[in-house]
Amino acid sequence: MLHWDAAAMMPAGGAAARAEQLAALRVITHQHLTAPEIGDLVAQAESESDALDEWQRANLREMRRRQVHAAALPCELVEAESRACSECEAMWRNARAQNEFSAVLSLLERLLRLEREIAATKAEHLGSSPYEALLDQYEPGGSVAIIDRLFDELARFLPDLLEAVLTRQAALPSPAAPSGPFPIELQRQVGMHLMERIGFNFGHGRLDVSAHPFCGGTPDDVRITTRYDESDFARALMGVLHETGHALYQRGLPAEWRLQPVGRARGMAVHESQSLLLEMQVCRSRAFLTFAAPILREAFAGDGLGWEPDTLYRRQIRVQRGPIRVDADEVTYPAHVILRYRLERAMIAGDLAPADLPGAWAEGLRDLLGIAPPNDREGCLQDIHWYDGVWGYFPTYTLGALIAAQLFEAVREAIPDVLEAIARGEFAPLLGWLREHVHSKGSLLSTAELVESTTGRPLGTASFKRHLHDRYLA
């Protein structure tokens, strides 16, 4: 709640006090998690785990995981990283604004040294590789062998597919733009209306504004944010629908395990799968835009061809090569993620020095996407993650896209007319399926187990590939 408030409500002058408030709560949480009796109690429970049912066993496993992560690091390392992150992140804001990578280089080097130390220490306690120890913070049980295989497959088939999509797109006339203006208050209202239709309960959540959209809060009080552009309603709206996917997951977590580790979201890959399933699979579909077009046209008192479902749909599935990850469409997005994944793995392994990052970035972007970054601001300075100590997070975006595609195929198998229902504005069948098969599972299963048990096969790239083919080439 304090994080949400800081992003959505807090006046600038409250930042220093808020940082202290958050630090105080973090210290207290850490003290509780690392108290020696907690380790002893968990060990005792583990020795008697035969008496537990499957939820209790999973809960114990998650307790142990959190306790190991917390206890692995000496206090001095936690503090040193926290300070290094604050300083590097602050400098990164300047460096990015100035397009001056060298300004942040030494702080990035220091932060990377600490991250490598953290990775090595946690790896020892977790019995994993150093990169996997970082990944495990966001994607518990994530495996580089699996990610390598999936990402290599993507890297092989996406370039040709992208070429074909762009060729086909170029042969078609450009879809007409819907007529503006799009006042922010109307954007907010229509966003809330569509959220409600899909199943978001405003008795248990809010929609607000922040510089970077996110989903926060708690399962009983889900707070999502967006940012508005008066000249383009679709961007904020698709952002709202993306965060609504996160929000529905959070809201659907098992109520009987609230406040217990097993009652939490499974990890960032599954979380992202829920936002991408809603945004990409559902809300950028022809079916959804058939339902939404008259609502949008009425909300903005729109007129003309730009408000036809087919036109809106074609605008939502435009594809374009570009250097910026957050502006990327679903066809080019994986290239951005694979680039970052490979680079951060190399840096954590000690095979790539931060000083060589701009060159490696340019080379990787050319290989994966066939373009060059115009500068470092739109290259290796564009994302906050590394400069804020978030290493091992990037792969979850594309793992989420793969899971979303595979899950939505399973939805359509289970509910053959789900898209027809969506075109009529009926989301209950879809939401019911997600609640039953994904949301209510919390952290009972690993990500791999969850995907396999709900879709009948291990996570792969086939569904995603079929989805792209059907949407962009069929």
Next chain:
Amino acid sequence: MLHWDAAAMMPAGGAAARAEQLAALRVITHQHLTAPEIGDLVAQAESESDALDEWQRANLREMRRRQVHAAALPCELVEAESRACSECEAMWRNARAQNEFSAVLSLLERLLRLEREIAATKAEHLGSSPYEALLDQYEPGGSVAIIDRLFDELARFLPDLLEAVLTRQAALPSPAAPSGPFPIELQRQVGMHLMERIGFNFGHGRLDVSAHPFCGGTPDDVRITTRYDESDFARALMGVLHETGHALYQRGLPAEWRLQPVGRARGMAVHESQSLLLEMQVCRSRAFLTFAAPILREAFAGDGLGWEPDTLYRRQIRVQRGPIRVDADEVTYPAHVILRYRLERAMIAGDLAPADLPGAWAEGLRDLLGIAPPNDREGCLQDIHWYDGVWGYFPTYTLGALIAAQLFEAVREAIPDVLEAIARGEFAPLLGWLREHVHSKGSLLSTAELVESTTGRPLGTASFKRHLHDRYLA
């Protein structure tokens, strides 16, 4: 912040989770305050207090006061009271809605038993009377001997003064009403504009909406709220200015003692003095309304006699006998407070049973104000305080009014042209004086010492009496 959020932002469905969050933080705070080593450390510091300067000594005194309050009560009593409050408060909402005092009587009786137990236990540890032990939670060092004397003086002179004011008011034509409508967004904007002119820094605070206006947050991030009425801008505006007085106090607390007990507000009497000084002494003055009238007229595109400074002023100082405390003007308000003070003292002393409260209320209101409550809803059920375990709080409202009047006399002695400056929209001299003499003192002095050191004499009723005479009879 979580309290502010609950009142200003939280969706209804978040209430249960929020209650748990607040309870968890309360328990952790209580554990820290009552840890045996804290008592030992405070005792050790007390034994070496010769080495401390006056701020450090005051800080130690405040630490001890908070530690004594926390440690005085056994955990079971804290928990029992907490539960009894929740249940009684919930039942009170129904009882008030139904105008049915008997519905909440047994829960009020149970809660009073617990409050008397708390009062007796804390009195033993504080070396005070039981009622003073409760009062001390809101007004540290508050003395019933002094309150009795002040309130008796008020109870003696107010009835005749009120008669004279009403007679004089009745002889004058009723001031014209300013022409509406008063859209909420415009009310909000003009409220923020006046807040800024007075000295509220929106870089360190916010103005929002809640059912019951309050001032919350922290000194670096002050959050005030109001509620709007489209048919009457003045009520929300005066509420905003009242809360701005609280906010300026909070913001002006000594930055070098942030997070230390001595850096906190002195108590609720001084806090209320700051809101009442701004609202009653300053913003309902002819000088302020001379400044504000053209701003208000322009904001609402108003026209006519109702927007003249003198008309606005006369509407802001109308006096009327009524049964409701929160609707009362500054002439009749003390009667409402004295009534509650006498009744709660009698209940804590065991001299008045809750079953006899409606009768005692009617009798007291007749004696003090010459009217009868039309029913219990507008009588002893109107305020949440007792039903939510807030006993010993009421006198701080009127102590605050007395302090405000005495402080503002001191301001006018120190800055003879302060009202002329205010009429020109210059608030810096006033705010500078308050910052230096009140806000920056934090809890360095007791309320009595603060009043005496800033005004040159002990707290009395003379300034308040002069203020009422000058404003309403001169």
